[in-house]
Amino acid sequence: MKFSEILRYLFFGILFGFVLVKSEVISWFRIQEMFLFDSFHMYGIIGSAVLVGLISIQLIKKFNIKDSNGDPIVISPKDPSTVRRYIIGGTIFGLGWSMVGACPAPLFILLGSGLSIFIIPIAFAAFGTWVYGATMHKLPH
Amino acid sequence: MIELLTQPWPWYVAGPLIGLIIPLLLIFGNKTFGFSSNFRHFCAACIPTNLTFFKYNWKKEGGWNLIFLVGTIIGGFIGGFLLMNPEPIVLSQGTVQTLSTEMGITDFTGFVPSEIFNWETLATPTGIIVLALGGFLIGFGTRYAGGCTSGHAISGLANLQLASLIAVIGFFIGGLLMTYIILPALL
Numbered sequence: 001m002k003f004s005e006i007l008r009y010l011f012f013g014i015l016f017g018f019v020l021v022k023s024e025v026i027s028w029f030r031i032q033e034m035f036l037f038d039s040f041h042m043y044g045i046i047g048s049a050v051l052v053g054l055i056s057i058q059l060i061k062k063f064n065i066k067d068s069n070g071d072p073i074v075i076s077p078k079d080p081s082t083v084r085r086y087i088i089g090g091t092i093f094g095l096g097w098s099m100v101g102a103c104p105a106p107l108f109i110l111l112g113s114g115l116s117i118f119i120i121p122i123a124f125a126a127f128g129t130w131v132y133g134a135t136m137h138k139l140p141h
Numbered sequence: 142m143i144e145l146l147t148q149p150w151p152w153y154v155a156g157p158l159i160g161l162i163i164p165l166l167l168i169f170g171n172k173t174f175g176f177s178s179n180f181r182h183f184c185a186a187c188i189p190t191n192l193t194f195f196k197y198n199w200k201k202e203g204g205w206n207l208i209f210l211v212g213t214i215i216g217g218f219i220g221g222f223l224l225m226n227p228e229p230i231v232l233s234q235g236t237v238q239t240l241s242t243e244m245g246i247t248d249f250t251g252f253v254p255s256e257i258f259n260w261e262t263l264a265t266p267t268g269i270i271v272l273a274l275g276g277f278l279i280g281f282g283t284r285y286a287g288g289c290t291s292g293h294a295i296s297g298l299a300n301l302q303l304a305s306l307i308a309v310i311g312f313f314i315g316g317l318l319m320t321y322i323i324l325p326a327l328l
Contacts, residue, residue: 001204008169009205013212014219016162021220022146023155028253029232032240035313035320038233044152045159046294052160053299060167067171076173078287078297078304086304089285090293090311096278097312098319099271101253103290104283105176105213107276110252112214113221117258121276126187128280129180133194139285 017109026109028101035098085141096125146224149231163296172205175292177283179203179210221252244328257328270327286311 023045024030034042059065060073067073097103100121102110107125111118132139166172182203185195229250240246240254248255262268283289286308288297294312297305 001208005170005205006208009208010212010215012162012165012169013209013214014216015212016159016209017213017216018220019150019155019158019216020213021217022150022226023152023159024149024230024252025155026217026221026252027230028258029230029236029240029249031316032320032324033232033236035316036236036239038235038239041152045156046290048153048156049160049295050298052157053163053295054301056160056164056167057300060164065168067167068169069171071171073167073171075167075300077300078293078302078308080302080304082304083307086286086293086307087311087314089282089287090308091282091315091318092278092311093282093286093289094312094315094317095319095323096275096280096282096315097290098316099275099324100279102279103176104180104279105210105289105291107279108210108213109217109221112217113225113252114218115253115258117260117263117272120263120272121279124273124276125280125283126180126183128277128282129177129284130184130188130190130192130195130280131277132281132284133181133184133192134190136194136285 016105017112020106020109021113026102026106026113031098031101082141085139088140143224146220147226149226159295160299163299170205173292174296175288176206176210176213177280177289177292179206180280181284182207243325246328267327282315 020026025042025045030042033039057075065073104125107118107122111122163174166174181195182199185197185199188195232249237249246254246256257267257271263272286293288305288308293305293308298309
């Protein structure tokens with residue numbers, strides 16, 4: 001990978017991490033507040049993020065916008081042939097999301113903010129992914 | 142200026158900025174935004190096994206995302222440490238009430254309840270369950286569902302993927318069960 005590419009992804013990551021801190025998305029309290037339906041905050045964030053993403057993708061498709069190398073932009077679709085894996089896997093993730101109060105990216109952002117204890121859920125999330133890889137052929141998809 | 146960077150941002154500023162990550166990654170890199178694949182790249186890089194799920198060129202497929210991940214840690218350091226908001230998060234009264242009566246939370250300063258998220262608690266059953274089992278469920282569930290909040294709730298929904306809508310419904314089934322039933326019994 002070129003050095004400029006490394007800097008680019010690093011910058012996007014920093015931007016993303018910074019915004020997730022300032023919007024308090026990384027807060028366990030905010031996640032509970034969302035699931036308790038006590039505040040519009042998280043719904044506003046997810047909703048407006050989806051809206052901006054949706055408009056951007058439609059514009060990219062409509063005007064056939066190319067990437068910075070001049071190549072056509074490819075958006076990998078999710079496999080639509082099944083429902084079970086999304087409901088079961090999604091529910092399992094939802095349990096962890098509310099319990100730890102963080103989804104994958106915030107685990108690392110919280111670690112960066114100085115909360116070293118988050119290395120534990122990060123390690124166990126990697127282990128959980130490994131167990132999925134080891135058992136996926138026996139799981140309903 | 143500094144105050145602008147330490148104080149919390151409203152949803153209508155933060156949400157669109159998060160959404161902009163999608164076209165930025167598409168245009169400058171041709172990458173579809175999603176974060177949880179990084180756990181798979183970790184396993185492919187660090188846990189050598191014969192599992193086919195982890196046999197792929199992780200540097201080529203996931204290198205950019207792992208760099209993005211390093212960026213999020215730095216972003217967390219800048220936003221949550223260097224430019225930390227010194228004030229506690231302004232939560233709704235209802236949430237404060239519910240969390241204190243149902244879950245026994247007393248410390249509402251910082252991003253997470255200090256009673257649960259510290260190294261001493263790790264030695265207790267509650268600590269093991271929340272930190273270890275909770276982390277496990279995140280890593281197992283996201284891969285099973287093929288994405289997390291960023292891959293499904295943000296980029297999947299933005300690309301009108303039915304699969305992502307189903308996954309997000311799953312996220313809420315699990316999250317509501319945890320917040321309304323399991324956490325009050327556990328904490």
